[in-house]
Amino acid sequence: MARPARDNPTLPADVYARLHAQFRWCVPARFNIAEVCVRRWAARPATAHEPAIIEDGPDQRQPRRFTCGELAAEANRLSHALRLLGVQRGDRVAIVLPQRFETAVAYMAVLQMGAVAVPLSQLFGPEALEYRLQDSAAAVALVDEVTGPGVQAVRARCPALRHVVGLTGAFDTDVLDWPGARDGLRRRFDLVDTAADDPAVLIYTSGTTGNPKGALIPHRALIGNLSGFVCSQNWFGFDPFDARRRSDAVFWSPADWAWTGGLMDALLPTLYFGRPIVAWRGRFDPIEAFALLQRHRVTHTFLFPTALKAMMKAEPQPRRRWRLRLQAIMSAGEAVGDAVFAWCRDELGVTVNEMFGQTEINYVVGNCARLWPARPGSMGRAYPGHRVALLDEAGQPVPPGTVGEVAVHRRDVHGDPDPVFFLGYWGNEAATRAKFTGDPADSWCRTGDLAVQDADGYLWYQGRADDVFKSAGYRIGPGEIENCLVKHPAVANAAVVPKPDAERGAVVKAYVVLAPAWAERRARCADPAAEFDPALVAELQQHVRGRLAPYEYPKEIEFIDALPMTTTGKVQRRVLRLQEEARARERAGAVAGA
Template sequence: MAGSQARDTHAALHGAFRWQVPEHFNIAQACCGRWAEADDAAGRVAILAHGAPNGQGALSYAELQRRASRLSHLLADLGVQRGDRVALVLPQRFETAIAYMAILQMGAVAMPLSMLFGPEALQYRLQDSGAVVALCDETAIASLAAVRKDCPALRCLVGLGAAALRADIDWAAETATRPTRFTLVDTLAEDPAVLIYTSGTTGPPKGALIPHRALIGNLPGFVCSQNWFGFDPEHAARASQAVFWSPADWAWTGGLMDALLPTLYFGRPIVAWNGRFSPELAFELMQQHGVTHSFLFPTALKAMMKAVPEPRRRYKLRLEAIMSAGEAVGDAVFHWCREALGVVVNEMFGQTEINYIVGNCAMNGRDSPVAWPARPGSMGRPYPGHRVAVIDEDGHECPPGVAGDVALHRLDAHGAPDPIFFLGYWNNPKASADKFSGDWCRTGDLAVRDEDGYLWYQGRADDVFKAAGYRIGPGEIENCLVKHPAVANAAVVPKPDRERGAVVKAYVVLSAQAQEERSRAQKAAYEARLVAQLQEHVKGQLAPYEYPKEIEFIEQLPMTTTGKVQRRVLRLQEEARAREAA
C-alpha cells in the first residue's frame, strides 16, 4: 500500500482527460442492450439476489433484456410515450433493474420513489411529476391505492406479486406473453432519463431531472473511487471478477447512479438485497457472494466497526475497494477500514444534481498507473473532467484555508461542457436559476481547500452554527465522539442559550457494550459519569470551545433514507424546547 500512496498522478490525469459524449446515448442500451447482444450474454450475470432459493438467485444480461423488452411493450400498450414519467416504488430486486431498463429504452423518464415514503410523500411527488403509471410490489401498494384518487395523471397501477391483487395490472401475467424484443428509442444524450426528488432544508422536495449523459459524467468518479472497478486494462482477469454490492436504495442517487447503473455499464454483477441493515449480515453477504467493491455509508461503516472490530478473523472477504459518501467518514472509520479490512476507504462527494464530482482513488497496493493518496477526514480532490472550487457568497473562488460553498463549473478545465449536470428542477425554473452563480453550480455544502487541492468538509451551510462567538462545524465533534468506545453514533446541534446565543449539544447513540453496562448499573449515575468522560474526551482532542456542554442519549438518530443524519430535526427540537422553557 505504501507504494500506491506515494504515487500521485492527479494533475496528469486531469490534464489528459477529455469527455467523449456522443450526440445520441441511452442508458438502457449502455447498461444492458449492448451486453445482451454479446456472445456470453446468457452466462454473464447482471443481478445476484441474496437469500433467493437455489437456482433463482441470478439474472443474466440476456434475461434482463428479454424481461425489460416485455415490460416496455406492456407500458407502451398502457399509453406510455417518450418523455412520460413512470414511477417505481420497488426495493432491490430483479424487477427494479428490469423496470429501469424498460422505461429508459423506450425514451420515458424513470421516477424512483422510496418504499419508506408514506401516502403524503408519494402523493406530492406523483402529483408534481404528473406520473402516468406506477410500478410497485406489496410494500407500497396500499399507500399508492390510498392516494391514487388525488393524482389525476396516474392512469394505471402495475402490481408485482401480491400487489397485483389490488393493482390494475398484474405485472407477471401481462408481460409473460409479450414480445422479448423491443426497438430502442434513439434518445439524445441530452434527453431526460430520471426524475429524482431531493429533500431540501426548506420548502417542498424538488424534482431533479437527470439526462442520459449524466451517467457518462458519473463514470470517472465511479472508476476512481472503486479502484478501477470493471475497467482495468492491466488487470483484465481481475476486473472480470468484480462483484458489487451496496445497501443503498436503488430509488436514490446513491443506489442508482453510484451502484446499480455504473455496475451494469461495465457488465458486472451487482448483489440485490432487501432488508434491515445489520453489520453481521453485511459481512455474511459480502463473504457469500465474493463482493470485491462496495459503497457503504459512514453510518453503516460505524456500525460495522463497533459490532465487528476484527472482521477478517470471522469472515473471508475479497474486498478491494470501498467508496463512502453522504456524511464525513472521519479518521476513526478511515483507520479502521485500512487496518481491519485492508482497504483504504475512498470518500466521495456529490449530490443528485451534480453527482460524483470529488473524491479519492487510493489503490490499496495495486500496481496501477493512476492513484492519488487519500487523506483521513478529507473529501478528496475533484475527479477527472470536473472543475470544482470553493466559492464565496459573490461567486469568487476562496483562497486555501478559507471556508466556502463547494461548487462545480459548467465547463471542465479544457472548456468542454461537463456532462454530469442535471437539466433543472421539474417545473421550478426559479429554483433551477438559484442553484447557480454564473456558471458555478452551488452545492450548499461548506468546505475548505488546502494547498494541495484536497477539500475538507465543514458541513451543510445550515448545519454550521456559532456558539459564544465561535464558528462550529458539527462533523469534527461527531467524529471525535465516535472514537470513544461507548459511542455508536452522534449528532451535534446548537442549543439556544440566552447568554451565549447557543451552546454545543450532542445527541449520542450508545454502543451495544455501553448499553449493556448501563442496563447493569444505575442509569442516571452511569450516564452522568459517561457525560463527563465524553466531555473530557472531546476537550483532549479539539478546541476548548468545541466540547459539548450538554449530551443527551437517544436510541437512534433521525436519518434520511439515504443514510444522512437529519441534524435539522434535532435543531428544531432544541428550538421548540427553548420556546417552551421561555
C-alpha cells in the same frame, strides 16, 4: 486519459495533474442508458449469459442469478406493457421498489422507451409518496407486494396516476398483474432513439432543508459519473481500457436503488461495465453485511458512513471471522472520520475512498487510493473531468485554508461541457437559477456544502452551510465533534446541533446513540438518568475536550435510540435543530408565565 500502471504501485507524483490534463469527455449526441447498461451486453453471444443481477434476501433459500439476456428480455416485455398502457416518450413512471431483479428490469424498460424514471423509496410514508407522485405527475407506478399498499393508499389523491402495476405478488383488482400478463408480450423491443441531453430520471433531493425538489437527470449524466466511479473503485475490475468483457468484480451496496447513491453510484455504473451487482432484499444489518460480502465474494462496494460505523462497532476485528475479498470501498453522504478510516485500512485491509456529490451533480470530488494518496478525514480532490472550486458569498474563489462553498463549473479545464450536470429542477425555474452563479452557459453550480482546501487541492468537509453555527463568537462545524464522539467505545453514532442560549447565542449539544453493549448497561439501571447518564456525559465531554478546542466540547448530551435520517442515510440535523428551537420557546414561555 492516462492509464495507471497495473503492476507498479509506485506512480509519478504528478499523476493527478496528468489525469486532469489528459482527460477529455466523449459524449455522443445520441445516447441511452438502457442501451449501454444492458442491451449491448445481451446482444453479444459471449456476454448474454453472464450474470447481471444476483438476488438474495432473508426470505430466499438460495440466491438467484439473472443474466444480461434475461434482464434485457424482461425489460423488453415490460416496455411493451407500458406502451399498451399509454406511456409515451417523456412520461414519468414511478418505480417504487427495493433492491431486486424487477427493479433493474423496471429502470431498463422505462429508459429504453424514452420515458422518465421516477425512483421512490420503499421507506417513504404516505405524505412523502403522495408529494412526489403529485409533483412528478407520474402516469404509472411500478410496485411489488411490499410497496403496493402504500401507493394504493394515496392513489386517489394523485389524479395523474392512471395505472399501478404489480411486478410481483398478489394484489386486488385495482393493481395490474404483471406476472399474469408478461408471457404474452414480445421479448424484443426497438430502442427509442434518445439524445444524450434527453431526460432519463426525475430523482428527488433528500429534503434535509424544506420540501424535496425533483432534479431532472439526463442520459449523459451516467457518463459524467463514470470517471469518479472508476477512481473511487480503485480502477480494479472497472478498467475502461481493458478489452476483456469480464473480471472477477462483484458489486454490492446497501444503498437504496431509489436514490442517487444506489442508482448512479452502484446499479447503473456496475451494469455499464458489465459486472454483476448483488440485490439484497432485506434490511441492513452489520453482521449480515459481512455475511453477504463473504457469500457473494464481493470485491467492490459503496458503504455510507453510518453503515461503516455500525459494522466497526459490531465486528472490531472482522477478518478473524470473515473471509473477505474487498478491493475497494467508496463512502459518501457524510464525513467518514478518521476512526472509521483507520478501521477500514487496518481491519478490512482497504483504504476507504470518500466521495462527494449531490443529486444534481454527482460523483465530482473524491479519493482514489490507487492513484493519489487518501488523507484521513479529507473528502478528496476533484475527479478527472470536473472543475471544482470553493466560493465565497459573492461567488469568488477563496484562497487555500479559507472556508468556502463547494461549487462545480459547467465546463471542465478544457472548456468542454461537463456531462454530469442535471437539466434543472422539475417545475421550479427559480430554484434552478438560484443554484448557479454567473452566466448560465459559463457558471458555477453551488452545492450548499462548506469545505476548506489545502495547498495540494484536497477538500476538507466543514458541513452544510445551514448546519454550521456560532457559539460565543466561535464558528462550529458539527462533523469534527461527531467524529470525535464516535471514537469513544460507548458511541455508535452522534449528531451535533446548536441549542439556543441567551448568553452565548447557542451552545454545543450532542445527540448520542449508544453502542449495543452500553445501551444494555444503561437499560439495566433502575434510573438511568440519575445513575448512568451523568457519569457517561462527563466522560464523553472530557473525551472531546481533550482532543478538540475547548469551545467545541458538547455542553449538553442527550441519549436517543436513533438519529433522524433521510432515506439516503444522511443525518437530519435540521430536525434536531428545530426541536431545540421549539424547546427553547417552551422554556421562554414557561418563564414568562411564571
